[in-house]
Amino acid sequence: MxxxxxxxxxxxxxxxxxxxxxxxxxxxxxxxxxxxxxxxPSIASETLLQGLFNSYTLLAIPLFILAADIMNIGSLADRLLRFSQALVGRFKGGLGHVNVVSSLIFSGMSGSAVADAVGMGKIIINMMTKDGKYTPSYAAAITAASATIGPIIPPSIPMVLYALVSDQSVGYLFAAGMAPGLLMGVVLMIMNMVIAHRRGFETDEKIPLRDMPMVTFRAFPALMLPVILLGGIYGGVMTPTEAAAVAAFYALAISVIFYRSVTAGQFYQTLLASARSTATVGILIAGALTFQYVVTRENVPDALAAFLGQYELSKVTFLLAINILFLVLGCILESGAILLIIVPIFIPTAQALGVDLVHFGVICVVNAMLGLVTPPYGLLLFIVSSITKQPIGRVIRDLWPFLLALIVALLIITYVPDFVLWLPRLLGYKG
Missing domain, CATH: 1.10.287 (Helix Hairpins)
Structure with missing residues (x-):
């Protein structure tokens, strides 16, 4: 049978x-x-509805999506980009550095790699290719690579998904992503500097230091968003879900009132786009919750733990195997599917080996993000290829140095848990 x-x-x-x-x-x-x-068969519907409606944390996802979409239609992205250009644009390979720094800043608001690539990425790609200083494929490659930082630095939609399947604190997961996200930005900027010297990229237009106060003032309301979000969460004023609502409202308020850059028609279209994106994520979560019931009935996690126990894997070997597996799966599965379907199967084994689940969550999310730029399927590769009208093979060729730099960062994140957990512990985490 x-x-x-x-x-x-x-x-x-x-x-x-x-x-x-x-x-x-x-x-x-x-x-x-x-x-x-x-x-x-109605068990599937019951499991689906209970999973969706009993999780207050899930409400953060549509709100973060809405906040990111509002920032893309307003002038927030332009002002943040100008601030990044004033900050690091004067160095060799300047616009490449601007690309990375703008992703670091923008990621502190949207929590979405795709939002970063489509919004901020589209603007910086046009800047990099306008005067022919950078090839379109190079601009596309560094944009895709830097967009992976978005869901690592808080707020982070993938971290919310991991919290759903692991029963860990969203706040501590957000804190744990801060140092790894900054590390990813640093290694990308180092690689960009090396390539800029090797290829002889010209120095970009320098914004005079005397203009820095005015540029900062214009970007200040946008720069305050991550401060308000993270200060509210870690100060105990609001939960991550409430912070997501504040993010959406604040982004709308400063775009409409302060910057006067969003019309009623644009806002209506943004609501529709956010609803479509939320529905897409919601269907994935619903399917994962239903399939998790099947996996639990089949006792797959325990069976896998017993199978791996036969080989007496050490923590080091297990984490290496997880990294390799997730990087391979990233070629064929989307990040949400990896976090919702594959990760829960390995959580019992990670616990048995003494792997901290907040640390494990960061490892999983970083792997899932690298999957977005892992050839040949990575979603971000198709997005930036479409923006620049470049063959995907040419984008991949320029991407390899950045992907290797990100893998180095991943190894540090994996094997130096104190680097990941020092900030959560500072905020009260007992792991």
Missing amino acids: TDPFTVAIVLIAFLAFGGLSMGLAMICGSSVYLMMKGFD
Whole structure:
């Protein structure tokens, strides 16, 4: 007799590779499993609804998406970019540094790599290629690489997803992402500097230091958003979900009142776009919750832990295997699917080996983000290729040095847990 779990896995893979969204594929596969097992198929709907409506944390996701979309239509991105240019644009490979620094700043507001690439990325790519100082493929490559920082530095939608499956504090996960995100920015800037000297990139236009106060003043309201968010969360004033609501309201308020850059029509279109993005993420979460019920029924996590226990894996070997596996999976699966489907299977093994789950969460999220730029499938590669009209092969060629730099950062994040956990511990984390 055919094994129901095997049938479910094959069906999910067939539907997903056939073009159906991963969320709907998982719902279909899980429903078939339940019917073959003789269970009431309505269990799938009940599991789905309980998972979606019993998690207050999930409300943060649509609100962060809305905040990012509002920032993209307002002039916040332009002003933040000008501030970044004044800060680091005077150095060799200046606009490459501006690209990275603007991602660091913008990521402290949106929590989305795609929002970073589509919003801020589109602007900086045009700046880099306008005078022919940088090739379009190089501009696309560094934009894709720097956009991966977005969901590492708080706020972070993937961190919220990991908190959902691991039952860890969103606040401590946000804090744990701060140092790794800055490290990723540093290694990208070092690589950009090396390439700029090697290729002989010209020095970009310098903004006079006397203009710095005015540039900072114009960007100040936008720069205050991450301060308000993180100060509110770690000061105990608001939860991450409430902070997401504040982020959306603040982004709208300063865009409409202070910068006067958003019309009613633009805001309406932004609400529609945010609703579509939220629905896409919601379907993925719903499918993952349903499939998790199937995985739990089959006792897959415990079986995997027992299987790995036969080989007496050390913590070092386990984490290396996780990094390799997730980087490979990043070639074929989207980051949300990795965090919601694959990660929960390995959490019991990580706990058994003494891996701190907040540290493990950062490792998983960084891997999932690197998957966005891992050839040949990485979603960010297709986005920046579309923006620059460059063949994806040419973008990948210029991406490799940045990807290698990010992998070096990943190894540091993986094997130096104190580097990741010092800030959460400073804020009260006991792990």
